[in-house]
Amino acid sequence: MSKKSFRVVVLPGDGIGPEVVAEAVKVLKALFEESPDVELKLETRLFGGCAIDETGEALPASTLQACKEADAILMGSIGGPKWGVNSKVRPEPGLLALRKALGVFANIRPTKFGSDSLVVNSPLKESITRGVDIFVVRELIGGIYFGERKEQDVAPQENVAWDTMIYSVEEVQRITRVAAQIALASDPPLPIHSVDKANVLASSRLWRKVVTETLESEYPQIKLDHQLVDSAAMLLVSSPRKLNGVVLTENLFGDILSDEASVIPGSLGLLPSASLAGAPSLPSSHSFKPTSGLYEPIHGSAPDIAGKGIANPIGTILSAALLLRYSLGLEKHAQLIESAVRKALDSKNAGGWELRTADLGGNIGTKEIGDRIVEILKTLL
Numbered sequence: 425m426s427k428k429s430f431r432v433v434v435l436p437g438d439g440i441g442p443e444v445v446a447e448a449v450k451v452l453k454a455l456f457e458e459s460p461d462v463e464l465k466l467e468t469r470l471f472g473g474c475a476i477d478e479t480g481e482a483l484p485a486s487t488l489q490a491c492k493e494a495d496a497i498l499m500g501s502i503g504g505p506k507w508g509v510n511s512k513v514r515p516e517p518g519l520l521a522l523r524k525a526l527g528v529f530a531n532i533r534p535t536k537f538g539s540d541s542l543v544v545n546s547p548l549k550e551s552i553t554r555g556v557d558i559f560v561v562r563e564l565i566g567g568i569y570f571g572e573r574k575e576q577d578v579a580p581q582e583n584v585a586w587d588t589m590i591y592s593v594e595e596v597q598r599i600t601r602v603a604a605q606i607a608l609a610s611d612p613p614l615p616i617h618s619v620d621k622a623n624v625l626a627s628s629r630l631w632r633k634v635v636t637e638t639l640e641s642e643y644p645q646i647k648l649d650h651q652l653v654d655s656a657a658m659l660l661v662s663s664p665r666k667l668n669g670v671v672l673t674e675n676l677f678g679d680i681l682s683d684e685a686s687v688i689p690g691s692l693g694l695l696p697s698a699s700l701a702g703a704p705s706l707p708s709s710h711s712f713k714p715t716s717g718l719y720e721p722i723h724g725s726a727p728d729i730a731g732k733g734i735a736n737p738i739g740t741i742l743s744a745a746l747l748l749r750y751s752l753g754l755e756k757h758a759q760l761i762e763s764a765v766r767k768a769l770d771s772k773n774a775g776g777w778e779l780r781t782a783d784l785g786g787n788i789g790t791k792e793i794g795d796r797i798v799e800i801l802k803t804l805l
């Protein structure tokens with residue numbers, strides 16, 4: 425049998441990005457170094473603030489080209505005070521441009537973690553966090569992040585700034601179908617909780633109507649309810665099990681709610697994400713259709729802890745698992761990573777310490793977590 429070869433572009437980025445990506449790369453290398461049938465070709469490129477420093481642009485043309493040609497992209501995080509909100513050239517628009525250029529409209533952020541040993545690490549009570557299992561499905565290349573905007577100090581109204589939130593029927597239909605595919609991967613199908621602000625926003629009224637029509641006509645077997653985003657934010661930390669299933673929402677609301685949801689397992693550093701240009705092929709489907717994808721932890725560049733070697737690499741390592749699942753069709757390998765992460769979290773190191781980084785109240789460094797996951801992974805191969 426000939427060896428399958430995949431090209432993965434790696435974008436470490438800024439702040440803690442390179443630190444957490446190094447651990448995910450270590451895990452991927454360990455997984456495939458002796459594989460007789462899979463070869464991963466990893467190619468690191470400049471992206472974000474570091475790219476601005478070198479080239480004057482956050483997303484250099486050569487990086488974009490490499491990303492377009494890759495089977496998948498693994499990213500860390502970009503941004504930081506050096507290229508803050510008043511800078512002329514900033515990293516964040518580069519990330520928006522990359523997502524748009526790749527057409528990755530579906531951002532999947534699973535919040536279930538699988539390791540019960542983490543329950544005590546959440547700032548929320550155990551009675552609240554136990555049994556929570558939510559997939560956030562966030563529309564990623566529309567809405568207010570991409571609508572027309574005007575900055576202050578631009579004529580004719582120099583004391584006014586604005587952003588616009590626009591959604592089309594087609595944009596809402598396609599993200600609803602992705603949410604439905606995720607829901608249908610479970611038996612019985614997961615319910616979908618669509619989150620909007622339809623009591624105020626016209627774009628949310630379109631959202632609610634299209635989600636309802638699409639699910640009723642194409643996926644009548646899926647249970648649907650609608651939540652307003654303000655009360656959904658409250659439910660997420662007061663009774664999150666009520667949102668078990670798929671939380672389907674637009675770009676800005678999904679960005680905010682997914683960071684909030686990370687409090688349930690205990691830290692922003694834990695959660696992975698997959699950004700896809702179509703509905704994912706799921707483990708249960710017989711024919712795998714590769715979907716191009718960008719994989720990144722949900723957190724940012726964490727300038728407050730960058731360079732200290734204490735960032736939690738688990739969100740990035742789990743993003744690498746999603747990359748194997750959704751873009752390369754390597755479900756078994758994805759599960760091996762997830763299982764090694766769970767086992768690492770359930771274990772202690774030689775000094776008797778639980779494997780927890782500072783964000784989870786521990787004293788274990790980024791590299792030690794990565795090393796332990798690799799060690800466990802090797803016993804599972």
Ligand SMILES: NC(=O)C1=CN([C@@H]2O[C@H](COP(=O)(O)OP(=O)(O)OC[C@H]3O[C@@H](n4cnc5c(N)ncnc54)[C@H](O)[C@@H]3O)[C@@H](O)[C@H]2O)C=CC1
Nearest residue numbers: 501502503504692693723724725726727728729735736783
């Ligand atoms: N996808 C991306 O590259 C994103 C980039 N950003 C950018 O990141 C920069 C910093 O933004 P912030 O608002 O501070 O958000 P952030 O997500 O970088 O950090 C928020 C808090 O969570 C902590 N944290 C985040 N990730 C962690 C990890 N892996 N381990 C341990 N603790 C972790 C940080 O130390 C900080 O206290 C900004 O420039 C922002 O635009 C923000 C979100 C996403």
Ligand SMILES: CC(C)CC(=O)C(=O)O
Nearest residue numbers: 516517519520679722723
């Ligand atoms: C940095 C932004 C462009 C986006 C963001 O916060 C996110 O995707 O989580």
Ligand SMILES: [Mg+2]
Nearest residue numbers: 679680683722
């Ligand atoms: Mg965010």
